[in-house]
Amino acid sequence: MEIGFTSLAPLLPEIFVAVGALLILILDTTAGKQGGSSRGYLALTVIFLLLGLVGAIVQLGGDAQTTAYVVDVDAFSLFTKIIVYTAMLLTAIAGGGYLNQRISGAAEFWSSYLFISVAMAFAASANNLLLIFVAIEFLSITSYILVGSLREDLRSSEAGLKYFLYGSVASAIMLYGMTFMYGATGSLNLTAIGVAFAENGELNGAIVPAVILVLAGLGFKTSLAPFFQWTPDTYEGAPTPVTAYLSTASKAVGFAVMARVLLLAFGSSSALWVPVLGGLSVLTMFAGNLMALRQTNIKRMLAYSSIAQAGYIVLGLAAVVNTSGVDVATLSMNGLNGMLIYLMGYLFTNIGAFMVVMAVENMSGGSDYSHFTGLARRAPWLAISMFVFLLSLVGIPLTAGFVGKFFVFGATVQHQYYFLAAMALINVAISAFYYMSVARLMFFSTEEGAPSTGAPGIGAQATVAICVFGVLWIGIYPPMIIDWANTASRLLMTLF
Amino acid sequence: MVPLSWYLIVAAFVFCCGLYAVLGRRNAIAVLMGIELMLNAANINLVAFWRYGVAPMQNLDGQIFALFVIAVAAAEVAVGLALVISVYRNRRTVNLDDLNLLKG
Numbered sequence: 375m376e377i378g379f380t381s382l383a384p385l386l387p388e389i390f391v392a393v394g395a396l397l398i399l400i401l402d403t404t405a406g407k408q409g410g411s412s413r414g415y416l417a418l419t420v421i422f423l424l425l426g427l428v429g430a431i432v433q434l435g436g437d438a439q440t441t442a443y444v445v446d447v448d449a450f451s452l453f454t455k456i457i458v459y460t461a462m463l464l465t466a467i468a469g470g471g472y473l474n475q476r477i478s479g480a481a482e483f484w485s486s487y488l489f490i491s492v493a494m495a496f497a498a499s500a501n502n503l504l505l506i507f508v509a510i511e512f513l514s515i516t517s518y519i520l521v522g523s524l525r526e527d528l529r530s531s532e533a534g535l536k537y538f539l540y541g542s543v544a545s546a547i548m549l550y551g552m553t554f555m556y557g558a559t560g561s562l563n564l565t566a567i568g569v570a571f572a573e574n575g576e577l578n579g580a581i582v583p584a585v586i587l588v589l590a591g592l593g594f595k596t597s598l599a600p601f602f603q604w605t606p607d608t609y610e611g612a613p614t615p616v617t618a619y620l621s622t623a624s625k626a627v628g629f630a631v632m633a634r635v636l637l638l639a640f641g642s643s644s645a646l647w648v649p650v651l652g653g654l655s656v657l658t659m660f661a662g663n664l665m666a667l668r669q670t671n672i673k674r675m676l677a678y679s680s681i682a683q684a685g686y687i688v689l690g691l692a693a694v695v696n697t698s699g700v701d702v703a704t705l706s707m708n709g710l711n712g713m714l715i716y717l718m719g720y721l722f723t724n725i726g727a728f729m730v731v732m733a734v735e736n737m738s739g740g741s742d743y744s745h746f747t748g749l750a751r752r753a754p755w756l757a758i759s760m761f762v763f764l765l766s767l768v769g770i771p772l773t774a775g776f777v778g779k780f781f782v783f784g785a786t787v788q789h790q791y792y793f794l795a796a797m798a799l800i801n802v803a804i805s806a807f808y809y810m811s812v813a814r815l816m817f818f819s820t821e822e823g824a825p826s827t828g829a830p831g832i833g834a835q836a837t838v839a840i841c842v843f844g845v846l847w848i849g850i851y852p853p854m855i856i857d858w859a860n861t862a863s864r865l866l867m868t869l870f
Numbered sequence: 871m872v873p874l875s876w877y878l879i880v881a882a883f884v885f886c887c888g889l890y891a892v893l894g895r896r897n898a899i900a901v902l903m904g905i906e907l908m909l910n911a912a913n914i915n916l917v918a919f920w921r922y923g924v925a926p927m928q929n930l931d932g933q934i935f936a937l938f939v940i941a942v943a944a945a946e947v948a949v950g951l952a953l954v955i956s957v958y959r960n961r962r963t964v965n966l967d968d969l970n971l972l973k974g
Contacts, residue, residue, distance in 0.1 A: 504935050511942045515949050522953050531956045532969045538953050539901055539966075542946050543892050546908035549939065550885055553912050557919035562931050607972040 384439055384447040387429030387455070388495050394422025395488035402481030412480030416470040419484045423466060423491060427459035430495075438865060444502035444563075451499030453714055453862040454630040458494045461623035461721050462487070468729045468837035469615025472736060476613060477523050490516045490619075494627045501638070503552045503562040506631055507545075510595065513627065514541045517620065521612040533611025540594065540604035548591020554584040555639060564638040572642035585640055585647050589654075592635070595628030598688060599657040602681045606665075609677035614735060617673065618728035621680045626717045633691055633710060637866055644694070651692035652794050658685030659801040666808050672731050672741045675808060679767060680724065682805060686782055687716050689794060693785035694867070707788055710863035711856070712781030718855055719766065719774025719848050726841025727763040730756050733830035733838070740824065747823030749816040756830065757816045759838045764809040766845045769802055774848035777855075877918035885911035898954045898964040902947065909943045 382389070398415050430452055438448035466487065477483045490513055497509035518541065522534020556562055558580035559570035571577055594601040609617045636647055662682030669675040690713030731741050733756055738745040750757040766775035779802070786795045830838075848855050884907055891904025913936045920932025958964050 504931075504938060507935075508938055508942060511946070515942075515945055518949055518953060522956060525956055526960075528960050529971050531953065531960055532971050535898065535953045535957050535969065536972070538950050539892075539898065539905075542905045542950065543901075543908070546888070546905055546912065549909065549912040550915070553915035553919065556932060556935070557915065557923050560919075560923050560925035560928075562935065611972050 381441060384433065384436075384441045385445060387426040387433070387459075388492050390429060391422050391426040391488050391495070392492045394418060394425070395485040395492070397422075398481050398485040398488070402485075405481075409479075410481060412474040412477075412484075413470075415480050415484040416466065416474060419466050419488055420463065420470070422488060423459055423463045426491065426495070427456065427463060430455045430459055440501065444505045445496065445499050446501045447499060448865050449862040450630070450634075450866045453718075453859065454498035454626055455495045457626045457717055457721050458491060458498065458623045461619050461626070461725060462491045462494075464725050464729075464837050464840065465615045465619045468725075468834045469613075469618065469732060471831050471833060472732055473613055473615055476527075478525060479523075483520065483523055486516045486519055490520070491623075494623055497627050498630045500631070501564050501634070503555060503564070503567075506635070507549055507552060510548075510591075510631065511545055513624065514545060514595075517541075517616075517624065520616045521608055521620075523616070524613055527611075529611040530613065533608045537604050537608040537612075540601075544591045544594030544601060547587050551584045551587025551591065554580050554587070558584070564634060567639040568641050571640065578643065581640060581643050581646060585636075585643075585650070588635060589632075589647070589650065592628055592632045593654065596625050596632065596684050596688070597658075597681050598654050598684055599661045599681070602658065602661065602684075605681055606674050606677040609680070610671060610673045614673065614728055614732040614741075617677075618725050618732075621676070621728070622721045622724050625680070625684065626721065629687060629691070629713060629717060632688075633694075633713065633866065636691065637694065637710075648692050648694075651688055652791065655685045655688045655692060655794065656797045658682065658688065659798065660685075663801050663804040663808075666805070669808070670743050672734075672743065672746060672812065673728075675812070676724070676727060676731070679805065679809070682801060683720060683724075683767070685801070686779060686798060687713055687720070689786050689798060690716060690782040692794065693782070693789045693791060706860075707781055707785040708863055708867060709782070709785035709789075710867060711859040712778065712783075712785050714859040714862055715781050715848075715852070715855055716778030718859070719778040719845065722841045722844030722848070723763050723766040723773075723775055726759060726838055726845065727767070729834055729837050729841065730760045730763065733834050734826075736830065736834075737826035737828055738824040743812070743815055745824045745826075746812060747815050747819045747821050749823065752823065752826050753829070755835075756838070759842050760816060761813050762842050762845055764813050766849070768806045768809050772846070772849045774845045777848055777852045781856075874918055874922040877914055877922070881911045881914040881918070884908075884914065896966050898957070898966055901966070902950050902954070905950075906943060906947065909939055909946075913939055 402410050434452055440446050493509050493513035500506045518538040521537050522531050524530035555567055558577045559567045597605040659682050662678045666675050666678035690709045693709035734745055735741050766773035769775040769779040783795050888904045888907030892901050916932045916936045
């Protein structure tokens, strides 16, 4: 295969976005001492992300193909890429104004923002250990910068440093695990590694350390227990829009890479990692939910909630049906499609929730529970939207959260992991307490909340409306998203 | 010839030293040095596996990977030091125990 201009065509969406990022940097160097208009950079960011999203949607119709040896453009990676671009786009539209008021270098920020989108798109579609490592590092290093981008804010720089230290340790550990995968099989390609592991039983000794080390690195990205300690600090200290994409896009990419590595490279030894994932999942759910109960800051509560949600999502991966002997096409719940549906629903739910938090922060100056007290009287639509997102986080029927949970838990029951399913249901019950206590504060509290001024910007309003629509649409009429997730998951499952 | 296992043992030792620095030291710079050691342990592994592994020297995968890791490590240190400096300017300390604004 030649690498030329035509063979790079499947990468066009990423190329667009990367060009946009470079364009912003060039515009800034030519803008002189004043610096360019931060609104202009925001507009460019939105335009190029839109180009990327449209490009990815156009590619959906095409066949699966491998570009430049290492990038798989197929239904599974496109699903993840669309999650990534949608999340980044919604966050930029809603949070752009908020960020531009606070950050000092708008050009650097928005160009890093576009570069992160590229990195996530590559991580989601990499089929090679080298590209996975480089893309994840690219994504993480740029995220460290964005988390710490409010230089004057003590919390932001502290959050950035903590995220950096945890993150780079995790990726060093993951890299060490990858070296064993390479050493045992002599290849960096995930499929080739999978074949070598399946054919040669002697290599089993290398699988255990490799799985554990790689899971430690990816578990950090997806904030699974016991690697979640950075999550609440980082989510609380980072600018809220950055938190919104960290909790959705970055997490979705972590799960996509995890699914690809586990299924393609370690597919033959699933008996080994399924119990590990199940255990991690139970630990994560309990840790997230129990810690969330005692929070008084909404961003921190949502951070612990996102840890708990990661626990539910990883159940889908633990309950992946082994394709040997089973016709994949006949299964409606293969675990992996549950994970994808969950991630798509979670995208709208969590971005929406964080954008409401951001709007309240803008209006009342903080994100403690006291700022949400009596929100229904001050900003009824925000309160109602927040209520929809909270319902979806609990998993009440007719919301996206329910459909995701239904498919994930359904897959565990189908696999007769009754213990895991029971633990998950107990956790859903626990989580209802703290989600609903926020709803109670917003609607039924008679206390006077923090005073607020102004109204959320038009971008934030539009994004919250889109997110409410997305949550209800997936919740009420899910067939389209289910079909789509089925196609994506089958593709990956026929590969191993 | 030095057998493969010796390289792996050295790498494991370096990795453990790095992990010890990361977990045991409270100074952000020392932790950063620990992370560097861990990345370099991976590099030793990669090059050793490339030279003596299952398919020795058939292609350049291992070496290229090691080169990429070196580049990534440099980028990581640059960003890491920038974050440490930004914390130091605000707080006049880089001791991790003193960074306790965010907790709970």
